Amino acid sequence: MDRATRIGCAIGAAIAATILAAGSGPAAAATVLDAKTVTITSALNDVGEPYYNPGDAYIQVSEVVADNFSATDVALSSNGGTATAASNYQGSDYTGKAIDGIYPQEYSDIYHSAGTGTGEFLTISFSSPEDLSSLSIYGRGTTGSPSCCTERDVYNYSIFNSAGALITSGQLDARNLDHVATIDFDAPGGVPEPAAWALMIGGFGLAGAALRRQRAQVAA
Structure with missing residues (x-):
């Protein structure tokens, strides 16, 4: 390997290392394509102290907001979203309050499960499969107020396609004064991952070095 090639490789490797280091933080969110349903359960028994109380793991949700890449909330009932649940607190049907577009809200203007067991869930269905840009869950309370x-406002979420296959899942923690937690998803065909950028730039460095070597040989 001649000097020009070694320099090209070194430059490519240095740039690649810089990009990889910059991208070594939290992994990018999933790309959520053709989503049809979101199922929400309580994560209170998963997070442990300081809030661990198995008997208090009710699901309480002021609103579920699922935006597509046209900034349309496809969970909203007026946009065709529907809500079902394993139970409703005190026998009243609160499921629609999770997709009515009014949030944040206090009880009794929220969805509230009747029980705290592992069988409790709230499921939001979209009118058609959607590519999601974000998912937000609003808990119990009004902005800025305890x-x-x-x-209770910590949730497990699972997103499924129309065939019932899991697309992605995770946890959202809305135990804050804004009473909301949000996750953003990658756009379809988004920018390459840092590792892909590193490989491409390293390849450019090698190609440039080879071209300079070829020109030097022709000149000789």
Whole structure:
């Protein structure tokens, strides 16, 4: 390997290392394509202290907002979204309050499960499969104000396609004064991952070095 090639390789490797280091933080969110349903359960029993209380793991949700890449909330009932749940607190049907577009809200203007067991869930279905840009879950309470039972506002979410296959899942923690937690998803065909950029730039360095070597040989 001649000097020009070695220099090209070194430059490519240095740039690649810089990009990889910059991209070594949290992994990018999933790309969520053709989503049809979102199922939400309580994560209170998963997070442990300081809020661990198995008997208090109710699901309480002021609103579920699922935006597509046209900034349309496809969970909203007026956009065709529907909500079902394993139970409703005190026998009243609160499921529609999770997709009515009014949030943040206090009880009794929220969805509230009747039980705290592992069988409790809230499922939001879209009118058609959607590519999602973000998912937000609003807990119990109004913005900037403490609320009763805020410790309950931590959720497991699972997103499924129309065939019932899991696309992605995770946890959202809305135990804050804004009573909301959001995850953003990657756009379809988004920018390459840092590792891909590193490989491309390293390849450019090698190609440039080879071209300079070829020109030097022709000149000789």
